[in-house]
Amino acid sequence: MRDLTFDYKSLFNQATAVTPDAVILLNHEGQALHVNEAFHQLYGWTLQELNGMDVLPFISDDKSTLRKALVNLETVESTEDTHMTKDGCAIQLSINCKPVRYDEERPHGLIAVMHDITGQKAIHSVIERTAEPVFIHHHGAIIYMNQACAELLKAKQPSDLLDSHIFDFIHEDFVDLMQERTKRCYMGEEVDAVDIKIIVEDEVLWVTVSPNPVLFQGKHCTQVSLRDVTMQYDRQQLLEEWAYHDVLTGLPNRRYFIASAEKKLSNWQEANTGDTFNEHQLVVMSLDCDDFKQINDTLGHEVGDQVLKKIGRVIEQTVRETDTVARMGGDEFLILFELEQDERELHRIVNDLLTKLNQAWNFGTNQIEMRVSYGLAYHRNGETLHELINRADRDLYKMKRKRLIERFQSGQHTQCAYSTRFIGGHP
Secondary structure, X not given: OOOHHHHHHHHHHHHXXXXXXXXXXXXXXXXXXXEOHHHHHHHOOOHHHHOOOOOOOOOOOOOOHHHHHHHHOOOEEEEEEEEEOOOOOEEEEEEEEEEEOOOOOOOOEEEEEEEEOHHHHHHHHHHHHOOOOEEEEXXXXXXXXXXXXXXXXXXXXXXXXXOOEXXXXXXXXXXXXXXXXXHHHHOOOOOOOEEEEEEEOOEEEEEEEEEEEEEEOOEEEEEEEEEEOHHHHHHHHHHHHHHHEOOOOOOEOHHHHHHHHHHXXXXXXXXXXXXXXXXXXXXXXXXXXXXXXXXXXXXOHHHHHHHHHXXXXXXXXXXXXXXXXXXXXXXXXXXXXXXXXXXXXHHHHHHHHHHHHOOEEXXXXXXXXXXXXXXXXXXXXXXXXHHHHHHHHHHHHHHHHHHHHHHHHOOOOOOOOOEEEEOOOOO
């Protein structure tokens, strides 16, 4: 006859060698034959205290998974159960049970492995009670999230996104940042919250990400809280647009032009220091509408606003993407060109612009024969932006004076530089 005691012990040793969880070996009568140190640490009972007990003291519920498995001597895989410790505390467990067999006859016992998920359940409970979107990932793979997080990421339920990777959602501009912060979090470092962009069904959202290390399902993971701050960023972007753009025309304003032009000028000066010389040229064009005040005075400010908006559209559609355009105030517009060695491109753009601007425009029942004046100034080495703009303005005023003299000499000095006529209505 076999030495069953030896076989039980051999099987128990094999089980405890491959798991850090609590392990108990029971005979078919429900008596404890072996427990490991993890069992003692988790439950508080020693093998000697359990010996002779017909009913295991840590099973208080008749519907307990372990009790059913013991009665039926059946296999149980990853089933949750609640047990009691020696000092009366309830612990939540994930249990795996397997019958002990020596032949094809009835099993002789049961070996059970208990994994403590009390902390994990507590985390679940806290996360589910919060309205804040939260998920947990292990090296980037999402293994848990609450309903609030699922809704933020446009999923019907959390299970739809389990096993997804966090970088499936993170905007490419923030991937390196989040990889570095995730690594620091796994190393136990304290990581501050940061705002990043995520992509959800082709929609860009701004979220504040707060990562914290957590032990979950027996693994070192990262718990991430999210806060949707898209509205704040949209509001901030709108304020910045108002601060740097002209409300009437939608073009950049003086503040934007100065900041952008100063940066381009600084880059140009850096490229032309020492022995190096960049043959790119910076050119400022100053442009305004002749006798614009008379348009406002005779046709009204509403028509004057329409004129300014159309001038802005024509300029924006004619210049290149690399050129900087701004309405500086009133009817004054500035353009900053960056030229290659060939100046013919500038001449083409300027001629095209003047052709489109100096023609008859219809505004409702009014037709206006428009005329604009302009000035050009090429940047000189060592010259400031203020000096460059002033030279372009002086060139513009030189053209206006010339036209005024021509009108005076021709006897038209009492007339406006533009003419109007009514179309499709009554004068």
